[in-house]
Amino acid sequence: MRIDVLTIFPQYLAPLELSLIGKAQRDGLLDVRVHDLREFAHDRHRTVDDTPYGGGAGMVMKPEPWAAALDALVAPAKGSAVAVASASASATPLLIVPGPAGRPFTQAFAAELATRPWLAFACGRYEGIDERVYEYAADDLGLRVEVVSLGDYVLNGGEVAVLAMVEAIARLVPGVVGNAESLVEESHSDGLLEYPVYTKPASWRGRDVPPVLLGGDHGRIAAWRRERSIERTVARRPDLLPAAALTGLPSDDVEG
Numbered sequence: 040m041r042i043d044v045l046t047i048f049p050q051y052l053a054p055l056e057l058s059l060i061g062k063a064q065r066d067g068l069l070d071v072r073v074h075d076l077r078e079f080a081h082d083r084h085r086t087v088d089d090t091p092y093g094g095g096a097g098m099v100m101k102p103e104p105w106a107a108a109l110d111a112l113v114a115p116a117k118g119s120a121v122a123v124a125s126a127s128a129s130a131t132p133l134l135i136v137p138g139p140a141g142r143p144f145t146q147a148f149a150a151e152l153a154t155r156p157w158l159a160f161a162c163g164r165y166e167g168i169d170e171r172v173y174e175y176a177a178d179d180l181g182l183r184v185e186v187v188s189l190g191d192y193v194l195n196g197g198e199v200a201v202l203a204m205v206e207a208i209a210r211l212v213p214g215v216v217g218n219a220e221s222l223v224e225e226s227h228s229d230g231l232l233e234y235p236v237y238t239k240p241a242s243w244r245g246r247d248v249p250p251v252l253l254g255g256d257h258g259r260i261a262a263w264r265r266e267r268s269i270e271r272t273v274a275r276r277p278d279l280l281p282a283a284a285l286t287g288l289p290s291d292d293v294e295g
């Protein structure tokens with residue numbers, strides 16, 4: 040998977056060189072390219088923002104640098120001999136723009152994005168990006184554009200959201216997470232929140248690990264874990280329950 044990030048703060052994306060994502064790049068599973076938007080601002084001061092038409096506080100990101108950056112991103116791929124010849128290669132990326140007015144970013148959406156060969160992230164700042172950039176990307180460059188929100192809160196820019204999304208997406212790319220089994224039982228993988236986990240020592244400051252987990256009966260352990268997941272989801276995220284295919288509701292016959 041190729042991942043491009045357009046930002047005025049490329050250093051913000053330095054963490055993508057670390058840990059799992061960094062290793063995946065070194066292993067050739069990910070090709071992450073961070074681009075400084077100011078390199079596409081061609082006036083003397085490399086201006087990327089200006090005051091909003093219609094008045095109001097703050098600044099809006101100018102369309103010209105974004106259009107130049109997007110052109111540079113997709114032009115080489117569009118129509119190039121390589122792209123045309125290898126039908127499997129995606130000639131254009133899916134453009135993801137983090138924003139508070141976007142569709143919710145969910146595990147299901149991350150899984151969909153993890154199947155894409157090429158993603159591009161546009162990090163807005165200030166009061167946002169001139170609306171004509173979204174139109175240009177879709178209408179002139181033929182890109183699918185998705186505005187995506189991490190939640191109902193306000194950030195200063197898209198970079199932090201991109202770090203979160205890239206981690207959530209990249210870890211689902213085959214080979215990135217060493218033990219794919221660990222992806223199976225996670226929060227949201229079955230529509231529920233994950234069960235509580237324990238490790239050694241079995242007794243710690245007067246608190247014991249639930250005996251069922253020490254017994255080795257995998258059926259009883261699975262049932263206990265399912266009950267704890269449902270309990271936790273009811274307590275913390277009841278909104279998830281309607282979509283979760285609930286079987287094996289909590290019963291009293293499995294002690295903790």
Ligand SMILES: Nc1ccccc1-c1cnco1
Binds near residue numbers: 187
């Ligand atoms: N508030 C923001 C400002 C700029 C870019 C993204 C966001 C965002 C993303 N998810 C929630 O907020």
